[in-house]
Amino acid sequence: MERLNLSKLIFALLSLILLCGCWDIKAINERSLPLVMGISKKNDEKYQVTLTLPVTRVKGKTRIITEKGESVSEVLGQLRSNVEDAIDYSQIRLILIDAPLAANHLEWRKMFHYLMSSKDIPSIALVAITDENIEQMFSKMSKQGLSGTALYDFFNKGAGWAPDVSNTRIWEVYQNLFSYTNDIAVPVVHSSEDTILKFKGSAVLKNGKVTANISPSENQLVRLFQHHHFIRNTENLGFATIFVVNSHLKNKPSITNHIPQVASDLFIKISILERDEGVSNSLVIDELEKRIEKRFNDMFKQTQINKTDIFGFGQLFRTRIPYDDLHSWRDKYYPKLIVNFRVHATME
Amino acid sequence: MANLVQEMKRTFADHDDFLILDTQFNGAAIYLIGFNTLIDFPKSNFYVRQMAERSASIEELLQNLGEQLDVDAGELKKAVLDGNLVVISENERNAIMQPFPQSLRRNIDEPRNESPIQGPLDAFGEDIDLNIGLIRKRLGTELLCHCSYQVGELVKQRISMLYIRGKVQSALIEKIDRQLKQIERDIETIDDLDKYFGHRKLSPVSHLFVTEVPFQAVHLLKKNRIVLLLENQPFALVFPHLISDMLSTANDRNHPLGLSIMIRTLRVMGVFITLVLPALYVALTTVNPDVLKIDLALFIAESREGIPLTPVLETLTMTVLVDLITEAIVRLPKSVGPTITMVGGIVLGQAMVEAKLVSNLLVIVITLMLIASSVVVGVQNALYIRSLKYPVFILASVFGIVGLISGLAIICIYLASLTSLGIPYMTFRYKGKEDIR
Numbered sequence: 069m070e071r072l073n074l075s076k077l078i079f080a081l082l083s084l085i086l087l088c089g090c091w092d093i094k095a096i097n098e099r100s101l102p103l104v105m106g107i108s109k110k111n112d113e114k115y116q117v118t119l120t121l122p123v124t125r126v127k128g129k130t131r132i133i134t135e136k137g138e139s140v141s142e143v144l145g146q147l148r149s150n151v152e153d154a155i156d157y158s159q160i161r162l163i164l165i166d167a168p169l170a171a172n173h174l175e176w177r178k179m180f181h182y183l184m185s186s187k188d189i190p191s192i193a194l195v196a197i198t199d200e201n202i203e204q205m206f207s208k209m210s211k212q213g214l215s216g217t218a219l220y221d222f223f224n225k226g227a228g229w230a231p232d233v234s235n236t237r238i239w240e241v242y243q244n245l246f247s248y249t250n251d252i253a254v255p256v257v258h259s260s261e262d263t264i265l266k267f268k269g270s271a272v273l274k275n276g277k278v279t280a281n282i283s284p285s286e287n288q289l290v291r292l293f294q295h296h297h298f299i300r301n302t303e304n305l306g307f308a309t310i311f312v313v314n315s316h317l318k319n320k321p322s323i324t325n326h327i328p329q330v331a332s333d334l335f336i337k338i339s340i341l342e343r344d345e346g347v348s349n350s351l352v353i354d355e356l357e358k359r360i361e362k363r364f365n366d367m368f369k370q371t372q373i374n375k376t377d378i379f380g381f382g383q384l385f386r387t388r389i390p391y392d393d394l395h396s397w398r399d400k401y402y403p404k405l406i407v408n409f410r411v412h413a414t415m416e
Numbered sequence: 417m418a419n420l421v422q423e424m425k426r427t428f429a430d431h432d433d434f435l436i437l438d439t440q441f442n443g444a445a446i447y448l449i450g451f452n453t454l455i456d457f458p459k460s461n462f463y464v465r466q467m468a469e470r471s472a473s474i475e476e477l478l479q480n481l482g483e484q485l486d487v488d489a490g491e492l493k494k495a496v497l498d499g500n501l502v503v504i505s506e507n508e509r510n511a512i513m514q515p516f517p518q519s520l521r522r523n524i525d526e527p528r529n530e531s532p533i534q535g536p537l538d539a540f541g542e543d544i545d546l547n548i549g550l551i552r553k554r555l556g557t558e559l560l561c562h563c564s565y566q567v568g569e570l571v572k573q574r575i576s577m578l579y580i581r582g583k584v585q586s587a588l589i590e591k592i593d594r595q596l597k598q599i600e601r602d603i604e605t606i607d608d609l610d611k612y613f614g615h616r617k618l619s620p621v622s623h624l625f626v627t628e629v630p631f632q633a634v635h636l637l638k639k640n641r642i643v644l645l646l647e648n649q650p651f652a653l654v655f656p657h658l659i660s661d662m663l664s665t666a667n668d669r670n671h672p673l674g675l676s677i678m679i680r681t682l683r684v685m686g687v688f689i690t691l692v693l694p695a696l697y698v699a700l701t702t703v704n705p706d707v708l709k710i711d712l713a714l715f716i717a718e719s720r721e722g723i724p725l726t727p728v729l730e731t732l733t734m735t736v737l738v739d740l741i742t743e744a745i746v747r748l749p750k751s752v753g754p755t756i757t758m759v760g761g762i763v764l765g766q767a768m769v770e771a772k773l774v775s776n777l778l779v780i781v782i783t784l785m786l787i788a789s790s791v792v793v794g795v796q797n798a799l800y801i802r803s804l805k806y807p808v809f810i811l812a813s814v815f816g817i818v819g820l821i822s823g824l825a826i827i828c829i830y831l832a833s834l835t836s837l838g839i840p841y842m843t844f845r846y847k848g849k850e851d852i853r
Contacts, residue, residue, distance in 0.1 A: 085811075085814070086814055093702050093703050094702075095701055095702050095720065095726055095727050096700070096701045096702070096705040096713065096716050096720060096727075097701075097716075097717045097718075097720035097721050097723070099705060099717070101705075101710065101713055101714065101717070103710065122714055124714065124717045124718045124721050125721055125722075156705065156706065158705075158706035159706070159710045159713060161710060190706075220710070
């Protein structure tokens with residue numbers, strides 16, 4: 069009798085374990101894994117979501133599906149029921165957003181609230197903005213042989229290879245919606261005839277509002293301040309071409325009489341690739357220092373007018389300004405901010 | 417003829433190999449009694465005759481020959497069964513003598529189940545005395561103690577316990593001594609003996625670690641362990657069995673330290689891979705593909721395209737099939753084994769992939785797992801690691817990565833719970849004396 073009870077107990081426990089598991093699962097080859105999601109909103113007030121799905125039956129082939137609906141979540145649900153395989157959104161790498169939609173402040177906030185809270189879409193997916201028609205762009209991209217890593221690689225070349233290309237993830241955009249002191253640059257891309265994408269610069273966002281567009285070379289400075297990335301690139305000074313080997317940034321914030329001040333020193337190590345005859349080292353160094361300082365100062369002035377803290381200087385003052393006053397960083401403090409930016413170049 | 421001889425003849429009437437050889441000594445008959453399958457009669461007879469020439473009387477002859485003189489009939493029968501030669505004279509005097517035995521033992525051979533590289537090549541044989549000798553030869557110290565037991569119901573079997581005095585706690589020796597003396601049934605296998613060290617009916621882990629190599633046994637003796645030897649079994653049983661036995665052998669240290677660390681790390685990896693790999697494959701292809709990087713996910717999806725079986729069924733089929741092949745190769749005679757290996761390899765590797773029954777990634781996974789499971793020390797250990805992969809696999813197929821991790825945790829908890837006579841299986845530094853309470 070005791071033996072029977074024991075075996076019954078074991079059977080019950082086993083079925084408890086086995087039956088509460090994930091039975092409603094799809095094997096990996098029964099799932100469709102979309103890589104890129106395009107979101108646009110035409111004049112008809114409906115969201116249009118476009119997905120690229122790699123076709124696993126044929127190597128290197130992708131297909132594009134589009135659907136319209138009242139909201140992004142509704143469209144994603146519709147796509148799920150229409151496509152023959154189970155769509156697994158967990159592998160989405162890039163979300164391309166139509167420029168008109170990005171310009172709409174309220175829609176932008178709503179969309180990122182959804183993208184962030186959605187459990188399916190990974191919050192580490194990259195975000196980019198484009199001016200072009202998304203469907204056409206996707207078909208061009210798939211002609212170039214869009215594979216899984218191509219897009220990820222495009223945005224993650226590393227500072228040593230392409231210091232001007234930046235990447236922004238969903239969670240960073242979401243964070244920016246609420247940040248008092250930090251603004252963000254979202255890359256702007258175009259399609260191209262011979263490469264998958266073309267980098268056009270960045271759109272600067274202030275709490276989800278596009279305030280300016282910056283060029284790739286300006287983007288490089290933004291990256292330097294925001295992420296402390298090294299600049300490693302070549303610079304043509306007209307009479308000489310130099311190569312920046314290494315760079316290092318030091319910021320010293322201080323605040324006196326409600327006027328914030330930052331002493332910012334950029335140390336760079338350069339080597340001269342070619343130069344005209346008779347050009348001395350010191351001339352090259354002087355010219356380079358002036359150039360970078362001017363580039364920064366011009367850009368900084370522009371952002372102060374826009375009240376957009378794209379360099380993230382506000383982050384340095386988070387502990388120096390009372391918390392109740394932080395929300396007025398952009399309006400009250402930032403226009404008064406004095407940045408003493410100096411470049412110190414040395415020869416390698 | 418003497419009564420005693422008649423009685424012996426009656427007792428062994430059913431044994432055709434029972435032989436009574438009568439010879440003459442000074443006009444009186446003496447009988448040499450024994451089994452001709454155990455005793456080399458012509459040689460023994462020659463020896464008795466030589467002794468007879470030197471002896472003056474029957475009494476003196478029996479004294480010269482025998483180890484025991486004038487014992488009762490019961491002991492004589494036992495002596496005959498043990499393979500001794502019984503000498504009985506006409507006037508009912510008797511003696512038990514050590515005869516020239518038939519050679520029923522193989523010589524010292526190379527180990528069959530372990531293959532030491534760069535190490536001594538002799539292995540234990542079936543003869544228990546020879547085995548003890550092999551250990552004594554390596555450990556010429558008076559501290560090496562040897563206790564002998566005769567246990568069993570049908571046949572009395574010899575069991576020997578060896579340890580180094582001062583290294584093993586005497587309480588532990590007393591405990592084992594008590595356990596061994598309790599044995600009433602026949603001890604044929606390791607499992608029979610295992611039962612006397614505590615109840616572990618369904619456990620895959622034995623209380624005793626098996627080694628064929630005297631070098632290893634001596635090394636473990638020096639490491640405060642106890643070695644048991646069973647008669648007619650060509651290996652030593654080391655008590656307690658610890659997890660480190662699976663990962664290291666004495667022979668490793670014939671290499672430089674760095675290399676031996678590398679070898680042991682590989683074994684740890686092997687254990688880990690065997691337990692994890694099939695489960696990981698199933699977890700990643702069914703439950704949690706989202707943790708994969710996209711190109712890996714697409715690669716796996718492509719390799720599984722058009723395969724009708726679900727990953728769980730596919731992996732289960734392959735693991736069982738591989739375990740079947742392993743078992744079959746062990747059973748088969750050496751001349752047929754390679755054929756099965758070859759056909760099995762072709763059928764499994766080539767045909768199943770080409771027929772799109774299993775994905776080629778799975779074939780890689782299974783091959784890796786099979787290779788990894790063979791790196792651990794000891795056939796017994798390899799077998800139990802192979803058996804433990806199934807629970808992990810089942811949990812992973814139901815719960816994915818969570819199941820895999822909890823399966824590994826359960827195995828860790830289970831192994832940590834094992835003790836033999838109070839010594840935990842998971843002891844990493846077994847200190848002997850201080851270790852046991």
